[in-house]
Amino acid sequence: MAFDVHQAVTDKIIATMEAGEAGQWTYPWHRTGGGLPRNALTGRPYRGINVLSLWVGAQASGYSDDRWATYRQWAELGAQVRKGERSTLVVFFKEYEDAYGEDRKRFVARASYAFNAAQCEGAPEAGEPLPASEWNLSAVFDGFVERTGAIVIPGGDMACYLPAQDLIRIPSRTRFPTAHGYASTMGHELTHWSGAKGRLDRDLTGRFKSRAYAAEELVAELGSAFLMAELGLEAEPHPTRASYIRSWIKLLRSDPKAIFTAASAASRAVGYLTALQSRMAEAA
Template sequence: MSSRMHSGARADVYTRITTEIVAAIEQGAGEWRAPWFHNGASVSRPTNVASGKRYRGINTVALWVAGMAAGYSDGLWGTYKQWQDAGAQVREGERSTSVVLWREIQAPRQADGDDGDDDGHRRMFARAFSVFNIAQVDGYERPSIDMLPESERLAHAEAFITNLGIKTVFGGSEAYYLPSSDTVFMPPFASFRDAMSFYGVWLHENGHACGAKHRLDRDLSGRFGSAAYAAEECCVEILSGLVLADLGIAHHPRPDHAAYIASWIKVLKDGPRAIFTAASKAQQAADWMHAQQPLSAGERQGSPAIP
């Protein structure tokens, strides 16, 4: 397969993944949960078996969808060859899930007749890979890993959000971000049904705050029911799922989640690339949040960070 993905192939990937998500929403009307809501388990942190690195952006969302649909409990994925190299074998008849790897390369300016769509110096190449979940292979045993102690999970989340440096005022009965004062407003901890809900909502509102003009400059002007509002909510819900997965904390739907579903469907159906844009912006916001955290000892010593 050529490493360059032509426009038609790109459109096919956009359409296929978006269609799967729309189908999941419509099929589970009433009980449906978006794939970025999760229980904090391994399946919510899709990871490549060969590199040990986390998948990012739309690839995370695509693997969430596939994992949710198949009922997988583990987030370890790899290509057919990667599983072979790990001493495992993909079972016959197992269906793969596609992920996409984009690379920017420098290329010399071409003579007349070049079919590039830029100045000849920068080109985006993409390659689609077929991956399989650990549940689809035989002969692989996960190495044991140290899990984050339960006693530290919520303290870790508290520190993570505090490090963002975004002002929060506690009190009242509503959670929201007010751009005019660059402030997050949150009900008190005691008013939430559990700690996970509290941190999930707090991260959601901080997600809106990181889209402020002096941070990541997303469009926060949309009113409820508008396409801009739905796109921002979709972005921030994916962001919450990404960061809570990083923190090992369950991400369950907010009580008002049902009010957004209809508008999400409209946005996704109106443009197959909408979910890609939302996932890309969510990943950008997650990266920004992680960048606000103090460096670990390994990073201070020059060890590379896991993307």
């Protein structure tokens, strides 16, 4: 049987969800430090499904370094992957011409393999990591939220995005045990907000149909985690996360490409929210 890159990645993600549901493991995207995994050679952060795959690999092996690269890329940097080290699967999409000669292209997922800096001899020294806990909520995060232009109504007992009114409701931050919990929840709702018509027009009903609601919650869960990592903040579970775990596992088991779709949508949401920062600053 041919190697199925979608199934291989999905199986690893499902394993983390099942372990988390059993209380045996913290999900790797609920991070207490560090940022997005990035390529050691290019400096660019990984996106979409590769963020999840590398976070899973880092947690399983206890790596705290966010730098990853292929065997050849580490060699270009003058480093040597130690003998016997096991790689972590990453995915790239190869472009092909349409087989029937039509003027369109298709992209096929292909496997590549990355090693963490901790697996190498002679890896360059890492820069100073962003502090995970010492940050000023008002200066760092409130400004980010304000520059999105989203309407946020504080108060009440639950956090939610209301599409009909195009606004976010969120309890007072004093109701949250930690500042990071507040920020993670806001990031979750902002991810929902980004998918509205006129923004990213996110529509998961085509692939997920009756499972669309749970799938959108997974997009928001991942979007919050990706956003927190990009801002150097801790990511904490959304209050409703536990009610969706079983439906997420069922979704991923039935469709090996579902986690790819959700992770890609989450990355696009974060890119959209981040791009708004400069646009709103220029308009001010």
